[in-house]
Amino acid sequence: MTPPLSRRSLLRSALLATAAPSVAYAGSGPAASAVLPTPPSWAVRPFALSEVALGEGVFAAKRALMLDHARGYDVDRLLQVFRANAGLSTRGAVAPGGWEGLDGEANGNLRGHYTGHFLTMLAQAYAGTGDRAHAEKIGSMVTALTEVREALRHEPRVLGVAGRFGTAAEHVRGSHQYVDLPAGVLGGAYAITLSAWVRPAHDATWGRVFDFGDDTTRYLYLTARNADGVPRFAVTTAGPGGEQGLDGTAALPLDEWSHLAVTIADGTGTLYVDGTAVARNPAMTLTPAALGTLRNNWLGRSNFSSDPVFAGAFDEFNIWSRALGADEIAALRGSRAADTSAGRGDLAAYAFDETAGSTFADDSGRGLDATLRRTWGGPSHPGFLAAYPETQFILLESMTSGDYTKVWAPYYTAHKILRGLLDAHLHTGDERALDLASGMCDWMYSRLSRLPRATLQRMWGIFSSGEFGGIVEAVCDLHALTGKAEHLALARLFDLDRLIDACAAGDDVLDGLHANQHIPIFTGLLRLYDATGERRYLDAATNFWDMVVPGRTYAIGGTSTGEFWKAHGVIAGTLGATTAETCCAYNMLKLSRMLFFHTRDAKYMDHYERALYNQVLGSKQDEGDAERPLVTYFIGLEPGHVRDYTPKQGTTCCEGTGMESATKYQDSVYFTEADGSALYVNLYSPTTLTWAEKGVTVTQTTGYPRERGSTLVVGGGRAAFEMRLRVPVWAGDGFRVTVNGRAVDGTPVPGSYFGVSRTWRPGDTVRVVVPFRLRVEKALDDPSLQALFHGPVNLVARNTATGLLPFGLYRDAALSGDLLPTLTPVTGRPLHYTLDGTEFAPFSEGTEDPTHVYFRRVEPSVVFGGTDSGVANPAGEDGTSLLDEIWAAAPFGTKGALVRRVRERVDAWVSAGLLSAGDGRKVVDTARNASYARGA
Template identity: 75%
Template sequence: MAPPLSRRTLLQATALTAAATGLNVSAPGGAAATGLRISTPGGAAATESAATAPLRPFGLGDVTLGPGVFADKRALMLGHARGYDVNRLLQVFRANAGLDTGGAVAPGGWEGLDGEANGNLRGHYTGHFLTMLAQAYASTGEEVFGDRIRTMVGALTQVREALRRDPVVLSGDGPFGRPAVEQVRGSYQYVDLPGGTLGGATAVTLSTWVRPGHDANWARVLDFGDDTTRYLYLAVRNASGVPRFAVTASGPGGEQALNGTAPLPRGRWSHLAVTLGDGTGTLYVDGTAVARDTAMTLTPAALGSLADHWLGRSHFAADPVFAGGLAEVQIWSRVLSAAEIGELQKARAADTSAGPGDLASYRLDETSGSRFADSSGHGAAATLRRTWGGPSHPGFLAAYPETQFVLLESMTGSDYTRVWAPYYTAHKILRGLLDAHLATGNARALDLASGLGDWMYARLSRLPAATLQRMWGIFSSGEYGGIVEAICDLHDRSGTPEHLALARLFDLDRLIDACAADSDVLDGLHANQHIPIFTGLVRLYDATGEQRYLTAAKNFWRMVVPHRMYGIGGTSTGEFWKARDVIAGTVSGATAETCCAYNLLKLSRALFLRDPDPAYMDYYERALYNQVLGSKQDRPDAEKPLVTYFIGLTPGHVRDYTPKQGTTCCEGTGMESATKYQDSVYFAAADGSALYVNLYSPSTLTWAEHGVTVTQRTAFPVEQGSTLTVGGGRASFALRLRVPAWATAGFRVTVNGRAVEGTPVPGTYFTVSRTWRAGDTVRVSMPFRLRTESTPDDPSLQALFHGPVNLVGRSSATTYLEVGLYGNAALSGDLLPSLTPVSGSPLHYTLNGTEFAPFLEGTEDPTHAYVRRSEPRVVFGGLDSGVANPARPDGTTLLDAVWAGAPFRSKGALVARVGKVVDAWVADGRLGRAEGDAVVRTARRASYVG
C-alpha cells in the first residue's frame, strides 16, 4: 500500500494538476479543486468525470423522463420518498447523541437496536434516503424533497454538536409530578455516582422509581462493583423477565439473589426497593414484598471498597444500557421497615418518615446540564456519562458509538454481531450528505461531510499499513462500500489534501495488485464488499494518475461480466462469488443480490466515461432493463420501498420485496436506483463535439452547452425503436447512437425521413454528424429477435431474451420448464414464432400453456428465469421429421448446428445448411444416412416465416 501523502506533497500535486490542465475551478465554499469537474447544485449526480476523460455525464436535472416503465417505477418510489416519516430515520442518530427522539420509532430491520446483529449497521439507511431525496429533488425540483433534506441535515448537525460535548440530561415526566431522567434507548448513557457511595455499610436499603422503556433483559437500574466478580446490582429484568437483585464476591456463580414474580410494565412507573441486613434480603415491587431470603450473608461491608457506582450501566459488557425513566434513587445505611417502604409509594423520600437516603439521595429531577445533586448531606454529585466516552474527533457522526470503529482495528476474524461494516455505514452517510449538498447547495451538508472525512483521516492515518490491510480484508466487518469514491468527491469540493490521502488509506493491495495483473482471485469473495472498491479506484486514478487503479478496475469488470453474470445482469450467490464460468451450478434462491447490480452499473458507467467501450453500455442496458427494474415491486407503499434483496433464479421463485423486515442495503440502493433511471441515457464528448445516446428511453435532454434539446419518444422496449427530435437553436455535433449487441436483425436510421448511409454493427455506436436544426427528427429502428443465452457450465440451461428483455416463465413448478424453440424458428433465426402472443399484453407470450413475461415486471408471480432447452426431435416449420435430434458430447445438437448458421437469406439457403450439417453428422457416425435424408426432406417441405 502506498504511504499517506504529506500535506506539502498533496498541495504540490494539486497545484501541478491545476497548472497542467489549465483549470481555475473553485469548489463550493471557495475551496480550490483538483483537476476534476465540480458540478454546481442541481447539476451532475456526482463529480465523477475526470477533466481528461473523453466523456462527461449530464445532471439528473438535465434529463427529464417521459412516460414509460421508468417513469412509472420512479413515481412509486417518489411516493415513498414523500410519505415516509424522516424522523424515524433520525431516531437512531438522535438516540445515539442522547437527544429527544420525539417518540419516533426506529425503522426496524437493520435500522434499530432490535434488528439483525443488534442494529450494528444503523445509520446506513439514512444515507441512502438522503441520496434518494437529493436525486428526486434534482430530477423533479419538487420542494418537498428539498424541505426533507433540510430537515435531515439540520437534525444531523444537532446530532454532531451533541456528540461533541458532554452528554446533557434529557428529562421527562416523573412520579409525583416532578421531572425525571429520561434515558433514550441507544444513547449508551448512564449516571456515574462518586466512589464510596455505600460507605462499607453492614445494612442497606435501596429505593428507586423506574419506568422501563424496553423489554431487554439484564438492563441495570444500578450496578456497584469492581468488575464481573465483586458487585451488587438491581436489574429491571433477569433472563425470565422479572426484577432481580444480586450480590456476590465471587462472580455470577456466587450470587445471592432475589427475583421478582412478574415483569414490570413497560412505559409505566414502578417502585423498586431492596433491604439487606441481618442475613435477610427482601425485594419490594410497588410496596409489596415479592421475594425474601433469610440466608443472604453478603452486605456492602463484605464487598469492601468498590470502584464503580453506576445507574443504568452493567459491568457485563454484553448487557444493555437501561432505557426509560429513572427517579428518586435513595440509599440508606439501615433496613427500612415495610411501613416505611409503603410510604415511599405515595411521596418523595424527603417527604416521608424515612427521609432522604443517608448514604446517597438523588432526586434526578434536573432538567439541564449533566450533574445531579446529592441530597444526603454528603454533597457527592453524580455525573451523566456515555459508556464509550465520546468521539475521538469532533467530525464524528454516526448512529452508534465509535466503539464499532475502535474494535475493528484489533479484529482478526469476521464477527458481524460485534462489528458490522462501520465504514460501509460511514460511506452511506457521507454519500448522502454529499448528494444533499450537490442537489441543494446546503452548506451544512458539506460541513458535516468534511467533518466526517477529517475524523476518518484522524482515525486511520495513525494506523500501520499492515493493520489497514488486515481490516479491509475481513469479511463483512471490514466492508467499506463505495467510500473511496465518496471521499474523492469530498476532496474535489473541500480541496483538503488529507481527504485525498484518506482515500488511499482504503487500498486493499492484494486485490488491487491481483486484478491489475489480470489474475482472477474472485472465487470465494463477498461480491458486494468488493465491487464498489473498483469504482473508487477509477476515481483514484483520476486523482493520482496511478495506472494500476484503472487497469485493476477494467480487468475486474471483465472477470465478472460475463464470467460471473446471470442473464438478468446480476451476480453473486448467497452474496458470494464462486468459480469463473460456473453459472448453472450456482443458481439458488439467494442469487443476484440487488446491491451487486447497482454497484456494477456504477462501475460500468465510470469505466465507460473514461473508455467508451460499448460493452459497458450493453451490460448497463441488460442489468437496468432486467434486474434493476424487476427488483422494484409495481405497487405503491409509503412505508416500504418494496425492493428485493436477492432475486432467486431457482424454478418457481417468488420475489420478496420486503426482505429482512426492511431497511437492508439492497432496499437502500433500490431507492437510489429508482430515482436516477435517467443518469446514463445520454453522455457528451468532453469537447462538446458529440452526443452519445446510450439507452433508448423516453426522455428529454437539455444540452445547455449547445442550446438544444433532444427528445426521445418511444415505448421501448415494447416499441422496437425510438424517435429523437432536436429542439432549440442550430448546433453542430455528432449523434452517436448505440447499436446494441443483440440488434442482429438490423439497425436502421433515418434523419427527417431519409435513410442514413452506413452499416451499423451490433456492439458499436453508429454516428450521424451534421448541423442540427430545430425540428430535425431521427428515427431508429431495431427489430427484436427472440434468442437464448446458455449458461457456460450447462448449455441446456438457457435464458430467453426478446431484444434486451429477459422473458421469464410464470409457473409454480419447482423444476426447470422444458421448452423447445426450433420447431417454428424463422429464417432470420428468430425463435419468437414458436411462442404465441398474448392479446392486449405486449411482450407477453405463451408456450406449451405457460405464460412468458418480461422480468422487469415487479409482480409476485412464481418465475422461471432459466428454462431447460429440450429439442428431442428434428422439427422444421412445424413438421416433425420423425428423427431424434442427436447431440455431441458437449451437448450441441444437430438443430443447434443448423440454426447456428442463421440468418438465412431464403428457404433454399436453410435447406443447403441442413444438407451440409447432415452430411457432417452422418460422416461422424452420429446420424444414419436414411435419417439424414428424412431430415433434409422435412426441411424442404416445411414453410417458414422470414
C-alpha cells in the same frame, strides 16, 4: 408559430424550469448548487439528473411507486437511532427495525446505513422531479444530523422528561448513558435501604437499575429483569457463584413507573415492588460494609460489560443508612421521599429535577453530586457522526477475523452516511451537509492515518466486518470539492493491495470472495486513478469487470450466489434461491458507467442495458408503499422462484440501493464527449435532455422495449455535434437510422455506436429502428440450460413447477433465425407469449408469480416450419445438435438459402456417421416443403 429559442434563452428557461439542481460535472449543463469538476481522465462525461427528464413509460411508473415511499416515510424513524446514540430525544419515533434497530439482525450493528440511502434517494428524487417536499425532508434530516454531531462532541446532557412526581431523567435506549456516582456513596453502612423509581423502556435482561462494585467479583446490584424476567437484587464478594439474592415474582411493566426498594439489616434482606414486599432472605450476611469502598458506583450500567445499559427513565433515587420499615416504603409510593417520614436519603438523594447540564445534585447533604456519562466516553475527533458508538470502529482495529454480531462493517455504514450527505449537498446546495461530510472524513483520517499499513491491510481483508463499500469513491468526490490533501490521503488508506495488484495483473482471484464487499472497491479505484494518475488502479478496475462479465453474470445481468462468487464460468452450477444479490447489480452498473467514461467501450453500456432493463427494474415490486420500498435482496434463479420484496427483517442494503436505483433511472441515457463534440444516446428511453451547453434539447419518444426503436427530436437552437446511437450487441441486421425521413449512410455494427454528424436545427427528427429477435443465451457451463430474450428483455416462464421446464424453439423459426414465431402472442399484453401452455413475460415486471429465468432446451426431433420430419435430432459429443448447426447460419435471405444450409449440414452429419442417409433425405425434404415466416 413560436420562434425557436436562442441558446441564451434556452439556458435561461432551463434554469428556471429546473427547480432541482443535481450532481453535475463542470461544463455539463445548468449550474447546480455544487459542481464536481470533470476529471481530465474522462473521455466522456454524464449529464446531471435534473438535465434529463423522464417521460411516460416503465421507468417513470416504477419511479412513481418509489416516490410514494419517499414522500410517505417518517424520517424521524430513520433519525431515531442517531438521536438515541447522541442521547437526544427520539421524539417518540420507533426505529425502522431490521438492520436499523437494536433488536434486528446482529443487534442492528449496521444502523445508520439506511439513513444514507434515504438521503441519496431524496436528493435524486428532488433532482429528477423538482418536488420541494423531497428537499424539505433533506433539510430536516441534515438539521437533525447536525444536532446529533454537536451532541456527540460534548459530554452527554440530561434529557428531562415527565417523572413520577416532577421531572425525571431519561436514558434513551441506544444512548449507552448511565449515571456515575462518587466513591463512598454507600458509606460503609451495615444496614441500608436503596429506593428508586424506574420506567423501563425495553425488556432486555440484566440491565441494571444500579450496580456498585469493583469488578465482577465484589458488587451489589439491582436489575429490572433477570434471566426469568423479574427484578433481582444481589450482593457478593465472590462473583456470581457467591451471590446472596432476592428475586421478584413478576415482570415490571414497560413504559410505566414502578417503585423498587431493597433493605438489608440484621442478616435479612427484603425486596419491595410498588410498596409490597415480594422477596425476603433471612440469610444475607453481606452488607455494604463487607464490600468496602467500591470503585464503580453506577445507575443504569453493569459491571459485566456484556450486560445492556438500562433503557428507560429514573426518578427519585435515595440511599438510607438504615432499613426503612414497610410502612415507610409504602409511603414512598405516593410522595417524594422528602415529604414522607423517611425523609431524603441520608447517604445519597437524587431527585433528577435537572433539565440541563450533565450533573445531578445530591440532596443528602453529603455533596455527592452525580455525573451523566457514556459507557464509551466520547468520539476521538469532533467530526464523528454515527448511529452507534465509536467502539465499532475501535474494535475493528484489533480484529483478526470477521464477526458481524460484534462488528458489522462500520466503514460501510460510514460510506452510506457520507454518500447521502454529499448527495444532499450536491443536489440541494446545503452547506451543512458538506460540513458534516467533511467532518466525517477528517475524523476517519484521524483514526486511520495513525494505524500501521499492515493493520489496514488486515482490516480491509476481513469478511463483513472490514467491508467499506464505495467509501473511496465518496471520499474522492469530497476531495474534489474540498481540495484537502488529507481527504485524498484518506481515500488511499483503503487500498487493499493484494486485490488491487492481482486484478491489475489480470489474475482472477474472485472465487470465494464476497461479491458486494468488493465490487464498489473498483469504482473507488477509478476515482483514485482520476485523482492520482496511477495506472494500476485503472488496470485493476478494467480487468476486474472482465472477470465478472460475462463469466460470473446471469442472464438478468446480476451476479453472486449466496452473496459470494464461485469459479469463473460456473452459471448452471450456482442456480439457487440466493442468486443475484440486488446490491451487486447496482454496483456493477456504477462500475460499468464509470469505465465507459474512461474507455467509450460500448460493452459497458450493453451490460448496463441488460442489468437495468431486467434485474434492476424487476427488483422493484409493482406496488407503492409508504412504509416499505418493496425491493428484492436476492433474486433466486432456481426454477419456480417467487421474488421476496420485503426481504430479511427489512432496511437491508439491497432495499437501500433499490431506493437509489429507482430515482436515477435516467442517469445514463445520455452522455457527452468531454469536449462537447458528440452526444451519446446509450439507452432508448422516453426522456427529454436539456443540453444547455449546446443550447438544445433532445426529446426521445419511445415505447421501448415494447417498441422496436425510438424517435429523437432536436429542439432549441442550432448546434453542431455528432449524435452517437448505440447499436446493441444483440441487434443483428436491420438497425436503421433516418434523419428527417432520409436514411443515413453507413453500416451499423452491433456492440458499437452509429454516428450522425451535422449541424442540428430545431425540429430535426432522428428515427432509430432496432431489430428485435427472440434468441437464447446459453449457460457457460451447460449449453442446454438457456434463457430467452426478445431484444433486451429477458422473458421468463411463469409456472409453479420447481424443476427445470423443457422447451423446444426451432419448430417455427423464421428465415431470419428469429425464434418468435414458435411462441403465441397474448392479445393485448405486449411482450407476453405462451408456449406449451406456459406464459412468458418480461422479467422486469415486479410480480409475485413463480418464475423460470432458465429452462432446459429440448429439441428431440427435426422440425421445420411446424412440420415434423419424424427424424430424431442428432447431437455431437459437445451437445451441439444438427438443428443448432443449421440455424447458426441464420439469417437466410431466402428459403432456398436455408435448404442449401440444411443439405450441406445433413451431408456432413451423414458422412460422420451421425445420421443415416435415409433420415438425411427426410430432413432435407421437410425443410424444402415447409413454410417459414421471415421474422425480424
